[in-house]
Amino acid sequence: MNERILTAPTGSCRILTDARLEDLKALAQGRRVVVVTDANVFAAQGHRLAGFDVIQVGLGESNKTLATVEGLYEAFLERELDRSSLIIGVGGGIVCDITGFAASTYMRGLRFGLVPTTLLAQVDAAIGGKNGVNFHRYKNMVGVIRQPSFVLVDPTTLATLPIREIRCGLAEVVKSAAIADRELFEWLELEGERVEALEPEALARAAAGAVAVKARIVQEDEEETGVRMLLNLGHTLGHALEQTLAPGSVTHGEAVAMGMVAAARLSVRKLGLPAEDAERIQRLLERLGLPTGVGAEQTRTALQSIRQDKKRRGTQIHWILLESIGKGRVSPLELADTEDLLLGEGE
Structure with missing residues (x-):
């Protein structure tokens, strides 16, 4: 132990x-x-x-x-x-x-x-x-x-557990790596399938890495007034998809995976994240059996829910974006600007 x-x-x-x-x-x-x-x-x-x-x-x-x-x-x-x-x-x-x-x-x-x-x-x-x-x-x-x-x-x-539930957890492991542990992300690119197969050593490495990221961030900001918000990568759109798609059609991890890909694409346009890094995130999630695409109609419906998100402040919503793999940033974006960007991706 x-x-x-x-x-x-x-x-x-x-x-x-x-x-x-x-x-x-x-x-x-x-x-x-x-x-x-x-x-x-x-x-x-x-x-x-x-x-x-x-x-x-x-x-x-x-x-x-x-x-x-x-x-x-x-x-x-x-x-x-x-x-x-x-x-x-x-x-x-x-x-x-x-x-x-x-x-x-x-x-x-x-x-x-x-x-x-x-x-x-x-x-x-x-x-x-x-x-x-x-x-x-x-x-x-x-x-x-x-x-x-x-x-x-x-x-x-x-x-x-069914494999779908394992993949749901892997989405959060990828999230932790993307925001604060580049080494873990690169390891997942090499060994992710071993984790999905529940190989004990690989599973322990993935879980320990994700727990370390979260524990470190929570100790620094328990009340989520600053750095803890980074843990919401993929969750702004992800939560909205969970609320608006047909019940049972998407798990939390699947929704977060789709939200991460959307956030990565926003990061390319707003923070200069290299396009190759956004593609790496999408490829890793897809290799782990997670969905990554959101259609335009799904996006429009989800955006209505985003307007009620806890992270909204007036006309802005706090998105978690990426400067690079392993370095996240809290980025307030105007709701109208976010809608234009997301719908532009979805069309």
Whole structure:
């Protein structure tokens, strides 16, 4: 088991990589523990949670709501949890977000830990202290920033995932490399298929690189007032695509991949990113089995959603663009200018 400490204003988080679910009992340190998970994870990993009190939440993005959080409050109340209790979320990004938000707000904050069971959650969603739920059709509109006590990464939980889910996580690994780790990006160009095939050594290298990037950035800017915004590369358009395309037609990672390619093309025109670097980003994502193209009609629809994005400031939207591979920049762009540029790419 390897350990990294992420220290931020809202708490200190132990990030335990190459760990096992069975290590949870030692991390509980004798506290009253409640595990939050979903039916899919419980079916695959429930036998490894024997002895824990388990609460299951519904599956999918449609359950990432305040109503689900209210249901958890009711369950916590029934179990008479108190400030000494520990809540552990075991699952993908949705379970981790819901668990962190419920624990952070119940009785003004209970201790919680996370066991991400998807690659996306292991390299991104569970790291950094963002906890929240969707409101109406807007992603993560209601939430808090508060660090978990620990994040336990067990790579064996990935073995049961479909390849589409692995690719979803790889999109976030590419994102981390593109904004802050050129060496990781170049390694992915050479070895990405080994990661996709879940070769243990390659998977560990990819995950460790992405976690290191995110932990370093979060420690510097937990509240996302500056450098942490770089972690949103691909997410401005990506979130809009998730909200506007047919439900289930695109995963988060697929949407982020398409958003990254759009951001790279904007970077060529606005920051002088070499066109070859934009092409390298697109080629890498395509080699990893991720979509990269967005049609003009999809773009027009997504732009309406972008107008409601949390990163909007008046007539501007904060895009994350690239000066080069491994060096991102927060770039405020006028909405009208962004629309012209994106639609020009999509026609």
